[in-house]
Amino acid sequence: MNRIEKISILLGDVALPLMGYFFWNWNLYFILLFFMLDQLARVVFLPWRMKLTELNTSEKRKQLFKASFLLITEVIIIHSVIYFQSPSIEFGEEFGRFFHYKDMGIEQGYLLFPLVFFGEWMRINNELKLNIVGQKQKAILAKSLKNAFVRISFFALILAVLSLILVPESLIIFSFLGVVTLLVFWD
Numbered sequence: 001m002n003r004i005e006k007i008s009i010l011l012g013d014v015a016l017p018l019m020g021y022f023f024w025n026w027n028l029y030f031i032l033l034f035f036m037l038d039q040l041a042r043v044v045f046l047p048w049r050m051k052l053t054e055l056n057t058s059e060k061r062k063q064l065f066k067a068s069f070l071l072i073t074e075v076i077i078i079h080s081v082i083y084f085q086s087p088s089i090e091f092g093e094e095f096g097r098f099f100h101y102k103d104m105g106i107e108q109g110y111l112l113f114p115l116v117f118f119g120e121w122m123r124i125n126n127e128l129k130l131n132i133v134g135q136k137q138k139a140i141l142a143k144s145l146k147n148a149f150v151r152i153s154f155f156a157l158i159l160a161v162l163s164l165i166l167v168p169e170s171l172i173i174f175s176f177l178g179v180v181t182l183l184v185f186w187d
Contacts, residue, residue, distance in 0.1 A: 009184050013038070014177050021173055024103075028169045029082050029089065032176075033098045036075055037113070041120040042144070043071050049124050052137040063141060070148040077155040084162035085169060147183045154179050 017034065020026035046067050050060045082089060099109030127137070154176070161167055 006184050010181065013180050013184075017173070017177060021170075028085065028173055029091075029094050030098055030101075031173060032078050032082070033095065034112075035180075036078065037116050038120075039071055039074065039148075041116045043067050044117065045120045045124060048121075049127075049137065049141070052124070052128060052133040053141065054134050055138070063145075066145060067148070070145065070152065074148060074152050074155065077152060077159060081155055081159050081162060081172070084159060085167070085172065150183060151179065 013035070017026065017031040020031060043064075046064055047060070050063060053060075055063065079091065082091075099107070101108045127133075127140075132140070158167070158172060158175070
């Protein structure tokens with residue numbers, strides 16, 4: 001991952017949620033919905049990304065299955081963490097607030113969803129232009145799976161802790177963003 005990609009990830013996945021927490025009163029679930037949407041876009045575009053690899057059809061199916069399974073697992077564990085943190089949460093209501101959140105008079109759901117998917121499409125096109133194909137692309141896919149395992153382990157640990165004691169939401173947010181930051185620099 002080059003320097004520009006690292007900066008881009010840190011701005012989008014760490015700085016923006018921190019600003020949202022401090023300036024716009026975003027809560028943990030709001031931040032994690034942004035994160036899960038980004039992960040969903042990556043899995044949706046995985047078949048196109050795999051066209052840039054030298055994987056055969058069977059390996060591509062396995063990769064897609066693994067990524068989908070890890071995404072579903074991560075979403076379930078995240079929702080479990082949120083429920084243990086705030087047992088009275090109404091997930092549908094919170095998702096509605098997330099989708100209909102207005103910034104500059106525009107409900108973000110109508111703008112954010114297409115932008116996240118467009119961003120992933122642009123990332124793939126950029127990698128193609130930079131000739132990040134074959135083994136380089138396989139390495140990116142492998143790192144993505146490794147990162148998913150680390151995040152799932154993190155959320156499982158948080159879930160275990162929450163089953164014993166209540167942890168302040170801010171501590172979970174800062175810990176999560178710390179893990180995301182570490183994953184950017186971890187090869």
